[in-house]
Amino acid sequence: MFTGIVQGIARVENVIAAPGLSTFVIEFPEDRVQGVTIGASVAINGTCLTVTRQEGHRLYFDAMQETLRLTTLGDLKPGDETNFERAARIGDEIGGHLLSGHIHTTATIVDILRPENNVTLWFELPETWAKYIFPKGYIAINGASLTIGEVEGNRFNVHLIPETLRATTFGKATKGQKVNIEIDSQTQTIVDTLARLGYDRPATV
Template sequence: MFTGIVQGIAVVEDVTAATGLSTFAIRLPDNSTEGVTIGASVAINGTCLTVTKQTGNTLFFDAMQETLRLTTLGNLAPGQSVNFERAARIGDEIGGHLLSGHIHTTAKVVEILRPENNVTLWFEVPTQWARYIFPKGYIAINGASLTIGEVDGNRFNVHLIPETLRATTFGDIEEGMTVNIEIDSQTQTIVDTLARLGYDRPASPR
């Protein structure tokens, strides 16, 4: 499990592609790999991956075809930056909300607004996932726990403060980019339960 509090920015050092599998070598900042063991879980842009090898601060991960299909990891290239979070431990402070690291879908950045001292990002998700997105609800974007601002059909926005921009890759985000989305599990359970009871919330196309 993860908390959605991004612990830092890592850099992709190498990507080795094989049939149905890619191996990523990702360098974490100094002092970020203390206590890491083979088999440990680390969220890379919100995707839970398993450490298969370690060389200093560089961790190696394998991503199978299904993971590459459902997430943005298949587009990663050497030199790119990613958000990372090591798995939560019992007793850790939950500053965001509980995440599984299992990506539901991806979203496209459709607009970036830059009022003074903050940034507003607008995203567009596939229509079938809009049913789980509510104003003031939780959502995880590239592994960061964020609060949803406004919702307009299958589009929604989030408001970011300077610290979030500094501590994550959102500081370099651009229109047209694609991000990983993990829907809040409690929201999904409630919506799906109500749907089974006949109180469905139809997905509202833009």
């Protein structure tokens, strides 16, 4: 499990393609790989991956074609930066909200507003997932636990403070960029339960 509190920015050093598999060689800040072991889980842009090899502060991760298809990892290339979070341990503070590291869908940044001292990002996601998006609800974007601001159809925004921009890759976000989305599990459970009970049907006059 993860908390959605991004622990830093890592850099993709190499992507090794093989039939049905891609291996990512990712360079981490040196002080962030202490105690890591083969088989450990690390969220890369919110996607839970398993450490398969370590060389100093470079970690290796394998991703199957299905993972590459469902997430933005297939677009990563050497030099790209990613958010990362190592798996939470029992007793860790949950500063964001509990995440599984299993990506539900991707969204596209459609607008970036820069009022004084913060940034507002607008995202568009597939209509299928819009039913889980509520103002003031939780969402994980590229592994960062964030609070949803406004919602307009299948578009929503989040407001980012300078510390979030500093500690994550959102400080270099661009329009048209795709991001990984993990829907809040509690929200999904409530919405799906109500749907099974018939409460998602439009009211009739």
